[in-house]
Amino acid sequence: MRKHLHKPIFFIMLGIMAVACSKSKGPLAIFKKLSPHDAYAQRLKDNGFDRTAMGSAWLLNADKVVSAPLNINIPYQETGYFADDKVTGTALRFDAKRGQKLRISITKKPVTNFAIYADLFQENGTQPKLTAFADTTGATLEHEVKQTGKYILRLQPELLRSGEYTLTITAGPSLSFPVSASGKPRIGSFWGDGRDEGGRKHEGVDIFAPKRTPAIAAADGTVTGVSVNNLGGNVVFMRPADADYTLYYAHLDVQTVQPGQNVVIGDTIGLVGNTGNARTTPPHLHFGIYTNSGAIDPLAFVDKAIKQPLPVSAPLKNLNAIVRTSSKSSRLYNLPSEKGFAVQTMALNTPLAVSAATDAWYKVSLPDGQTGYISSKYVTTANTIRNIALKTNQSLYNAPDSLNAPRKKLITAGEKVAVLGAYRNYLLVSAGGETGWMME
Missing domain, CATH: 2.30.30.40 (SH3 Domains)
Structure with a gap:
């Protein structure tokens, strides 16, 4: 049954809907480009809705859900519902590794007239740091993880809108695979494996493929070095564009680039071989990543195995x-x-x-x-468990808390109520078309 809006609520709703379409002009917009979420919050303030109960609750809830996220593991998928008669939102915390590219997709029902603001935070002490954002009027949110750690995704709908959504989070590599698929390459040795009878640790991954399979650029960038050394044999260094690390290709049969050369994804860097200290091993590419602090594990940057979440099976x-x-x-x-x-x-x-x-x-x-x-x-x-007739008058509350929850109505002695559930010393009941809580 459709609800009839009282006039004050109707005009508030019209005002908030207008807010969703207006441009932000508040002080925050002067100094920085606002996220869609922050721009919406600024419009609420510009139009005075932060002084309404619903507007202030929306603003407070934005911080509240981030401070108490639920934990998940990715890949992850959920289907949920945001109701227009509630101030809602959700936040999910998960682990992500440097080198991964997160892909966060949200589909909606209805598709139009229902905005959900998506904001990705990195846990950073007591104050999470906003690292990426989107809303469902734009493209899928993709974000390259720059630092291993915990991340929080907040979803918050605009006010007075309702709808169903499906959220999907997956993690894949931020770089292309550095060996041509023509050689059916496979990773056969990983970061940290022992070398030289335990004298050192492997600082990369070994990708095995037939000799002279193309080793290819894993990103757009610039070749910074082409040389020969005892361990790596024929090696190439390249710097991806806008990156703070260098890619290292070793044991090449031959190098096919020159220092200073610009390359794009898929360009041939050299041919897979077994030069250097790999003379007695099958042909493979040693692929490493170096930062100013030293080598880091490259697996998350190039791991092609993108796991998909289990489908939603709960009714x-x-x-x-x-x-x-x-x-x-x-x-x-x-x-x-x-x-x-x-x-x-x-x-x-x-x-x-x-x-x-x-x-x-x-x-x-x-x-x-x-x-x-x-x-x-x-x-x-939560249908009827049993029906009871009250022996005394009872207050019906909107929460199981007679000290702080507002009273919805008074149920008189002799009236029958349907018991729907129980929590602590309270019963959830339906009485005269109202559902609420009364003391046992």
Whole structure:
């Protein structure tokens, strides 16, 4: 059933919709290019909506969700729902390695008239650092990871819009593979492997391919060195454009470039061989990456194996709905996996608000606001458990907290209520068309 808007809410909604289309003119815009999220926040302030309950809640929620993200492992996919009658948002924390390129894709239903702002932060002490951003009116967000660590993705929709979304996060290489596919190359030795009977560690990866297979430029850039040395034999150094590291090609049969030469991805740097200290090994390319601080592991930069997330299998009918636990030992996890740890064991019939589904799991909120993941097989629809007739008058609250939650209505003695769930000393009930909480 469509809801009728009261006039004050109607005019607020018109104003906020106008904000979404207006240009930012606030002080922040003078000094820097704003992210779409920050530009929207500035427009709220420019038009005075930061002084409304809904506008100020949206601004506060932007920081709140980043400070308490949920943990995931990538690759990752979730389908969720943002409701227009709530101030919502979500944040997800995951590990990423230097050299990876993150690909963050968001699809929406409906496709138009529903903006979701995506902001990627790197954990940096107590203040996360914004590193990349997009909204769903633009292209898929791609970001090269410059530093290994933890990253936080925030999704926040504009106000008074609702819709379903599917988020997909994958990680692939930021460089092209440095050996031609014609040689069916394979990586056969990795960073840190022992060398010289344990006297040193391998500072690169060895990519095996038939002799004289083309070794190719893994990025656009400039050749900075062509030389011969005892370990690497015939070697080439090249500097990718706008990079703070140098690529090292060793054991080449021959070099086919000159110092100072500009190359593009796929240009032949040399031919795979076994020169230098590789004379007794099968032909291969030793591929390394060097920074001002020394060698770093190149695998994440060139690893072609891009893992795809498991599809969402939890029933989507429960998105934006209240469900309840169907087992006496249902557990809330910090990860959508039983490999995570259980942050809480919940009693039977505990109500949960479902915001998203991932694999066979639901992302949920407990009545006290705690969030986490629960296996979809341990929840059921929050329909009537039993009906009871009240012996005394009871207050119906909008949260299981009689001290702080506002009262929605007074239920009089003799009135029948339908019990939908229970949490601590409160019952979730439906009474006279209203759903809320009353004390047991």
